[in-house]
Amino acid sequence: MTVDGYLSTLSNELVIRDSKKDSITLSILTLNIRLKSYFGSEVVDIIKFGSYSRGTILPRNFDEKSDVDVMVIFKNEHNFKPQTFLDKLKRFASAKYSTSEVYQSSPTIVLELNHIKFELVPANKVYSWSNDTYNIPKSYSTWMLTHPKSFDDTLVECNKNNNYKMKPIIRLLKYWNIKKNYRELASFGLEKKTAEEMGLAYFFCSSYSDYVKEGLKTIRTYNSSYRFDLAIDKINQALTLEKEGKLYAAEIKIKEVFPGD
Template structure:
């Protein structure tokens, strides 16, 4: 197997599929119904966002901290602080999911189910004329403006511009960040930087290894330069071994950067 074939296959394995995807979708649908039943008109909307909607979430066998972000948009006529809504969501989760593990992990409420972890994020819509401006908790007492659809659209556009290689590359980089970078970089920042900086990478990249090396350069500010340089040198070594006619040694070398499960 070539280096690029190995990377492509590994990235493909990191897509949540079939019964597991159906199970997650069912859990989200059940959560939506229970939220509406519990809060009634206090809730304006329930919105999936984050890596799950972007198709860059890693299955739990690759990331045991993998989670799905759910934004619960509340009415906030009395200008409550985030902690008020966090307390209400925690009470809801403890009551409706009494056998599950529920806790606050600032600034979200985490609901751990058997097959997935859901992060419940309270939100308040900012502008009535736009469907993509929300306040979410920055901490327990202050809000932060976010535009989840804007980033999703940016990543989708970047992916299309680059022959649909960006989403697989993001998944591979996140995997590297876990196994070889010890989660030193924030997962969201990795995605954001890659989407912002690699929009026109098709001018200089064609293979998965090209894209991977550029992505590693792009995230240099968010990670250990030594680990990034080590990853790039191992990729180059794998490519050289492959060019010299040693495919098994090449595959062994690339697995040091992106091991399988």
Template sequence: MSINSYLHDLGSSLVLNSNEKSSITTSINALKTRLTSYFGEDVIDKIIFGSYTRETILPRKADENSDIDLMVVFKNPYSYKPQSFLNRLKSFAEAKYSTSEIYQSSPTIVLELNHIKFELVPAYNFYSLYYIPKNSSEWMYTNPNDFNNKLVECNKNNTYKIKPVIRLLKHWNIQKNSRGLSSFELESKIAYEMTYSYINCTSYTDYLKSALGKLRTYSNATKIDNAVAKINEALRNENDGYPYTALSKIKEVFPEV
């Protein structure tokens, strides 16, 4: 197996399988139903956003901290601060999911189920614009679909390799970079830096080295340089006719799951 075939297969394995998707869909539908039952007309919308909608979320086998972001849109006629709604979401979770682990991880409420973790994000809508917590006392504007569109464009312009590359780099970030980059930070830096077709990039190793170069400013430069050096060493081994040595070296950067 070549290095790029291995990376292709690994990137494909870092997606939710059909059973996981089915279980998550069931949990999302139940959660939305319970929100409506508990809050009634005070909640005007429930919007899933984040890496789950972008198909860049890692399965639990690769990331025990994988979570689903759910924006709970409240009426807010009296301009309450975010903490008021965080308190209400925590009370909801404790009432409807009493056996689950529930806690505030500012500015969200985390609900941990057996198979997935939800981050409940309070929001309100003002003249068709959405606002979510910046912290416990301030709101900030968000467009939950804006970045999704950017990533779709970037992926399309780069022969549909960007989403697999993001999953591979999330895997590296967990296994080799001590989660030095947040999930969204990693995705956004790659998507915005590589929106258009990237010159001289055709293979997964090309894209991974280019993406790591883009991330170098924002993370541990030594670990990134080490990753690039090992990719280059693996490629040299492969070119010199040592495929097993090459695979062993690339697995030092992107281990099997």
């Protein structure tokens, strides 16, 4: 298999598919129904956001910390602090998912099912010129503004401009960050930097290996720069072996950067 063939195949394996996707979809639908039943009119909307909604989430067999972010939009007529709503969500999850693990992690409530983990984020709608403005917890006692769909639009545009390679490349970079970079980069930060700074990558990238090397340069950090340099060097070695007709050796070398599952 060629280097690009391997990267393309692996990027496809990094997509949640078939029965696993159906199971997650059913769990999200059940969660929505239970939230609306439990809270009634107190909850005005429920929104999926984050890597799941963007199509850059990794399957749990590649990332055991993979989760689905769910924003639960509450009325907040009395200007309560975030912890009030975190407590409400924790009571909901404990009542409706009594056999599942439920806990607070930073300003979110984590609900762990057998096949997926949900992070429930309380939010309040902020009415402004943008229809995509919400308050979410910055801490237990303070709110901060967010626009959850604005980055999604940036990624969609970047992906389209780059021959629909950007989402596969981001999944590959996230996998490398887990396997070889010890999760040094936060998942959202990696996605954001890649999409915002590689919007015009199609001018000098065409193959998967081109995009991956450019992506590694884009997200490269000073503290662990040698890991990024080593990854790029090994990709180049794999490409050289391929040019020499040593396809098996080239595949072994690229797997040193992106191991299979």
